[in-house]
Amino acid sequence: MNLKSLLAKPFAGYIYNRIKKGMETAVADQEVIFKDLIKTAKDTEFGKDHGFENIKTYEDFKKQVPIRDYEQIKSYITKVKQGQANILWKGKPIYFAKTSGTTSGVKYIPISKESISNHIDSARNALLCYIAESGNANFTEGKMIFLSGSPELDRVGGVPTGRLSGIVNHHVPKYLRSNQLPDYETNCIEDWETKLDKIVQETINEDMALISGIPPWMQMYFDRLTQVSGKKIADLFPNFSVMVYGGVNFEPYRAKLFDSIGKKIDSIETFPASEGFFAFQDSQNAEGLLLNTDSGIFFEFVPAGEIFNENPTRLSLKDVKVGENYALIINNNAGLWAYNIGDTVKFVSTKPYRLVVTGRTKHYISAFGEHVIGEEVEQALMKAANEDNVKIIEFTVAPMVQQGEGKSYHEWFIEFENAPSDLQGFIEKVDNNLRQKNVYYDDLIAGNILQKLKITPIVKNGFIDYMKSIGKLGGQNKLPRLSNDRKIADALQPFVNQ
Template identity: 60%
Template structure:
């Protein structure tokens, strides 16, 4: 065991104890975060506009500060981006994480001197919790790859901006820099396919031990490795035993990953976003990720089925239940106040508080009142692939409201298979049955003959990559929506099928 590996074990034990300490006092810790945020925000324009001086508890906060998304907060963001200080948080931001907006082009999410360290610490602590639990620290001596955006940054009115993953690249600890791949030059390549080609060449002969990234894009890297070398990833990298991922559910990809690797590897799930690092998997055999209650983020939760009501109830950490779909609302040291990040979560445990990401409040299917969410289609897909031996590359689901003739409406599943099931009808039946078992609304619509059972449209090889390329979203930080409530994506996928 190297000195670095030995030191990592000791440090991991220390950090695990600190985490257990705050995780055992959730309400107290969140109350402390809330008080600090309000105190700090009083000197800002936002704080003055919302009477922070007279806010002393969550009830008063909820009365004075409405829930907003980016567009509704834009009045303040635009002032901040224009260079004005003390708008959402004291002073000016340290960075802007630039992301793609769905309605108005680029979004600028502030990262402050107070919020930036929490992104780094959470990512570090996820790995340290894994070491503390498993005792495996040998991987710190090997090479690690993080598939991410370019670290190159622009500047806007004296504040640097770039993709979050690129900004974080500047904070990789010195003791890991020597082990980190790809090179700076390769990371700066903007064209994703050229970048993956360069990463393959840089890593194919290295001792890779940790690989991290969004599953769909790591899959592309693995496929290219296997095509270039003719070897499974696990044979090429015999010491590769840890996959770190976030952004989308890994389970639909797991069978294909294990086929590409040639064996099982441990994995750590993360829940990072430009707006904050919210949770990470702290136990290998526990479902869900540990919610980061001590990271300068105050959480509120609104039941998803009440979210679009005029005044939905805003719950705090001590009021949530397991198995309920909540819209996640945050206030943070980045200067985001009662901010709707768009994600929905469900709690899998209340001691400690662990969550899974169940979907997006805007990404669902309810064209017929069925309220189908991402978690449900992903679990249905997992059951169908595991029970039939099929392997998928990617999938997306959309409603077909006006089929031809006298046909009943249905859900259309666009699926790109790596390995098709021997019997597609059986595969479809498992998908549909599992979805009915999870969603009583969908079951009732099928039973009542309002909907017919789902249909599968098989996509050609690389069909989803072609779609993402066609909309300018081919890249390591972009995710395909699992669900759509209309046919916009479906129509583009149909065109690709006909090519």
């Protein structure tokens, strides 16, 4: 055991105990953050426009500050991009996180000197909680890789601008910098496949102990390593013991990833976004992610079915309930106010406040009033896949609307690692699982408004080729699980396994 792992354990214990204390004060901490945010921003342009000076309670805030998405605050962002100060938050941001999110075009998300610690410390705390609970600090002695976007930054309105993962790369602590791969030049390569080949060259003979990234791009990394070496990842990296992931639901990728690795290793789930680091897995033994209740973000929760209403119900943390699906709304110390990030969550516990991410507010199918969400399709598919020992590489679902009673259906585009021996039987299982999850879908099938779902197999690497064709291969890009139209479905036709 070297000095890093020796020092990591007591520090991990200190942070872990602090986080456990924070579990008991989550609601009180949220109230303090709310008051601090309002006080700090009352003299900004946004604060003056919305009467922050007169806001004393959360009820006051809800009356004066409506829920918005990026397009609805874009006029304020534009002023910040032009170099103006004190618009959304005091002074100017220290970064813009540039993102081409799935629910909007290119977005410029401000990061302030007060909010940067939320992004950095939360990632650190996820690892420290793991060390404190498991006792495993050995991974700090080996090499670590964070599959991420380029750390090169441009300037917009004088503000350094780039991908969040690239910004965070500049804040990796010095004591970890010597362990980090790939090198800076490789990380700056924009083309994902060129970058991946270079990452494989740099890491294939190293002692990789921790690997982090979005699951589909970690899978591509593992596939390329095995292709070059002919070995399972566990044989290639015998000290690989921790996998850190986030960005998408892990379950559809779990079986294939662990099969590629060749052994069971610990994994840590995180819930980061350009707008903030919202939650992380604090325990290997408890379901869900611990909400980051004392990190500069005041959270609001809207029942998911109301998010597009003119005056939806808005709840603070103390009023949430286990098992309800909520749209996540944030207010942070970089100047995002009543901001709909587009994700839906469901609490699995309120003592402490742990949640799971259930989908995207704009990713659903409701062509016939069924309002099927991401969590439902993922669970329906994975239950059938586990029963039939089928491994899924990637999938997406779209409606097929056809004239005539009982002719329309949901079309599932699936790339299988190993296809089911009885495809029709597999379809029956997935369809029945979805009917059990969604009563509206069940009624439409029973009433012969919809016919049973259909599965359209995708060729090997078809989704990779599709993402490449639209310029979104690698990095933080994610394939939408659900669409309420046929845009993705039509674009996938060249990749259908005939």
